[in-house]
Amino acid sequence: MNPDLAQIAPERKRPAVQLSRASVAFGQGAERVQALQPTDLHLDEGEFLALVGPSGCGKSTILKLVGGLTRPSGGEIIVGGREVAARALRVGMAFQNPTLLPWLTIEQNVMLPLKIVRPFRQDYARKKRGEYRDRVHALLADVGLEKFAGHYPWQLSGGMLQRANLCRALIHEPSLLLLDEPFGALDQFTREELWGTMQDLWIKRRPTVILVTHDLKEAGFLGTRICVMSARPGRIIDDSPVTFPRPRTVEMTFQPDFVALNQRLRERIIDARGESARKVAS
Amino acid sequence: MNPDLAQIAPERKRPAVQLSRASVAFGQGAERVQALQPTDLHLDEGEFLALVGPSGCGKSTILKLVGGLTRPSGGEIIVGGREVAARALRVGMAFQNPTLLPWLTIEQNVMLPLKIVRPFRQDYARKKRGEYRDRVHALLADVGLEKFAGHYPWQLSGGMLQRANLCRALIHEPSLLLLDEPFGALDQFTREELWGTMQDLWIKRRPTVILVTHDLKEAGFLGTRICVMSARPGRIIDDSPVTFPRPRTVEMTFQPDFVALNQRLRERIIDARGESARKVAS
Amino acid sequence: QTDIRFTLGWKTQGSDAPILLAQQKGYFEEEGLNVTIDQGEGSAATVTRIMSGTYDAGFGDINAIIQNAAERPDQTPVMVYQLWNDPPFTVVTRKESGITTPADLAGKTLGGAPGTPTTKLLPVFARMNDVDLDSITIESLAPNLTEPMLIRGDIDGAMVFNITAWFNLINNRQDPAADFNWLNFGDHGLDLYANGVMVSQAMIADNPEAVTGLVRAINRAAVEIAQDHEAGVDAVLAFDNLANRDLEMARMMFSYENLIASDEVTRIGLGDLDDDRLSRAIDIVAEGYQLQTTPEAGQVFDRSFLPPLDDRQLVLAD
Amino acid sequence: MNYAIRRRMWSAALIVAFFLGWEVLCLALNVSDLVVPRPSQVMATLVARFPVLWPHIIQTLWTTMIGFGLGVAVGVVIGALIGTSRVAYDTAYPLLIGFSSIPKVAVVPIFVLWFGAGPVPAVLTALAMCFFPIVVNIATGLATTEPEMEDVLKSLGAGKMDLLLNVGLPRTMPFFFASLKIAATYAFVGTVLAETVASNKGIGNVMMSASSNFDVPLVFAGLFILAFLGVALYVLFSVIEGRVVGWANRRTDLSPS
């Protein structure tokens, strides 16, 4: 491994996200579904965590916990020193299924954070036709949607919606980014381009990121650290740093180091699927 | 290539799906968006077509055309000898974002086709608590959702919804299957298992299938034929048969033949993205 | 058995006692009649209800018959038993407003229910007494608002039936005799008849015996109540158990003393009327409303169904 | 659980407070009971006269239920028609809007002329008053159904009726129930209105007699009875609604246990 990457990897060690035995269960009595087993997770400021694990293991649940959208059934979540993330940090969140508001155009949807989040909201009325609009259009152009700013969500394809969804998470330059499979519905090439965009952004602004993904290559390319979760009810069963130098390139993903990491994670996940895998096998 | 696979590959040559210069444009005047350029596509009965192409190129639009959900702006679509697919054939469709009806449980959602489609609907009232229920539960067990039959859609994770969505497309054993990225939100292992399930089903019942996917490995594993589309407005720019023997295995996907196919398609797609790719690159 | 649909002139009141007693004591039945009695919407509305064919007979205002007879002579009901010999039409005012003569009404605000004959006859009243109608402001008020609005001074006078307003004022904890002036139309040039039993022309044509029976039964009850007041009120309460016994007793007596009993009735008996007086009344109404044609007395009233005079003698006990 | 009970207590307390406030305000401002009686007076009247009122209550309740039942049936059918057919929408909506802008008091006499006084005009008036909100909400619910949901069925070759029964109506249920709650109260209003104009029985008739005798506490007793009946019907629908459209109100139950 390249020794000089240490200076790029995060050095500041203020805790950004802290889960202490946080667990989530839905429903009561016989209906009760344990979605997340008591989980500890510590994220420093500027870390880029990639979260992988089988379907239904609780990855989205962890994001929602950190984002303050689900209250834990047990344990505690501290984000930026506070219990509710959005109160402490500027949070950007891309949901697994792009929930764009159907009554807003793509431009308006992406501009939403600027309308809500301080300090942008103060100037919203004044800048929404000028500076903010330009900013939104620039970002949309980055993901290839410049022509669709004025369209409504139902006029876009699945992958286009997902890209708009990503833009909405990024527009207000959040210091905590929660991304739930943001590249899922994209073809390999668009996906790789957006990896690059994402990496540039991270290097430049160093937000703390949690990225849920099923793509180990994506995890290795983007993350400073990869956590593997077990099958439902989920639990973190592996936590590995990723120390490849930045900026990483797609070519790097073919290097033996990278392939070895992937291979190791693969095996952990096979363990992780445990019981559930046996059931799924038809 | 293995010569004896010919006997497994489809022999019957009745046309199942026939697009003749079918095109789609949305909106009027300046707002007009050409979603699909005039396209010819011919599918024989029992073919398994994998459709790949960049985001927004019109893959979902083709599925909706074939499924009779969108009328073409020009050209003609004949499915099973008729203009509207669902009138001619038993059609099963899995939409890109799993649109399960929120007021029905997973079991009820999956059972929906049995309530609507002839000849199942005749016996629906009588069998919905017996035979049909068992059938639904068996299928749900195949995808690892047996425990969630009684849950409502909002109680499931993204990947689980997608699996339920797939079940709904399969439950009535359709002779034409239209699948829009049915494995997108799943981890690699679950995905590979479902490939196996899918392949078994196809070998057993030989439905005509159109599968939209971004995963070339998936396309090669499942398809009898792969079509590559150009960027928006889409057009089919490559049409290759896949002749690996069945049943295929995941190991096969590491064989040189397979890798070479992938590589070739990759290049075609890079061409295909053409202009749009240049824009996306930030 | 003949079915008869009968409408009262208003909600159940003590003054309906003759009809209700005839029903309760089975006098209708004795006449071979099966009478259904419904509460009414007003004495004038009785006329429309019968004209439209919904009811065969009812208790209502003869002046409304006159008004309609001019325009729809084939449809108007005919009065067959003129119960109220004197008109209840009254403008009631507070003593302190100092209104004592019709002339004092000029420039004042009057309120009343638009369907009430008093309100409808006000133009006639004004014309007869040379009051400028245009100088009077008229407020349309729901029946349950006229007296309260009068008490509060929102209007200077209320166009009412004295038989109704008297007791409404009592219900509003007022002293109707001491604190109010009563300008009765009958005392100021409008010597009109008022309510009685009317039937449709169709009923007269198709089943005159039924009309005779109806009149006989009601007359029998009216005569009887004059002697046995308790029986009258009992019948009212039997019909509507929500009625207030003392109040309706008083109202019933009011109707006998002030509206039914008169010198004319002593002379010609209950239910009948004086043809000359009717002709004059018709002229007054016709002129007051500026009717195109003046109806004949015979179109309006038909005495042929009345029982003999002996059976129609009113002897009012204390 | 505990939270739900505390919530109930709170709202019960606030409702009691409302009536207490009314009582106190009447006393403080010395409002005449001829204008607005105090709740305590109304309750006293209600209790004292209850035996007399009882048959009237039954009458009004029955009439209303029949009118309401018919109104719901008519409303759903017309709403479904309007919500699915453009021509039906363009034709029927203006006519219905026009009809709805007409005070029903003006229509009652016509019913009376046709059907005589009694329960028939009351049933018809209740029907006329209550079907319109149902029509509007059903039609709007159907017209705004997400096409994606319909596509699910269309791809299976479902007919218009299948779509209506399996997507349109279920999706519209929350708004159907909302309109039921409006409609039920209007059905009462309709019945009482008709009873006021033409009937010898029913709360409307009681209130009319009472008001023509200036027995204002009895008028208010009638109003209280109506309010109570309206609320009772509402509670009934809420219970049914909870079972049928729980899926739409999942928010409260969503937070993890």
Place this chain on the structure above:
Amino acid sequence: MNYAIRRRMWSAALIVAFFLGWEVLCLALNVSDLVVPRPSQVMATLVARFPVLWPHIIQTLWTTMIGFGLGVAVGVVIGALIGTSRVAYDTAYPLLIGFSSIPKVAVVPIFVLWFGAGPVPAVLTALAMCFFPIVVNIATGLATTEPEMEDVLKSLGAGKMDLLLNVGLPRTMPFFFASLKIAATYAFVGTVLAETVASNKGIGNVMMSASSNFDVPLVFAGLFILAFLGVALYVLFSVIEGRVVGWANRRTDLSPS
């Protein structure tokens, strides 16, 4: 385009057919014009008396607009409160349902005694009649808003007010407009009701005195005017609605060109 015009024609034809049917039925069944006049008679009266009716129309229209405006404001505020707070829901809903089950005719006299005869009671009655459907639809719309949509804003640290303004209300718009259409017609009914009870101006007053003069065609002329005003207001809202909530009715525009 062509299709839209053909549709309009169809519905216009059907509406004309409705009135023709009425005319013919009246003639055929020889219905007395005291019961139901023929539309042609009504129109003749309307035209002949229009100059006299005009100031009354203006009066009723204005009163209604004010009452309706206030009713919408009150309805939206209460609806938003009820739709977002559980305690407010449990408290206010029963009270509102109770109030709504009361015939407003019974309440008008109270308004009149407090505020005198004239436009104030009419405005208040219009308000009282029309705010309830708005409350119910706003509250239901808010309560059934998909939590996923709210999550988008919650994750940004949005407050309750932000949620309401950016998700709740926009999502509720189709049902808000639906309720506006109901409410506008009820506002007219309220005004006319109050004018019937106490006034010296307005359509309600005209209709009342017409009916006391047995001038049924004039009564119906009043009804026609009300119906027309109701439809006019409806058309106005439909136009606004088309602009504001086009997103919800995308179905018709969706099929490719």
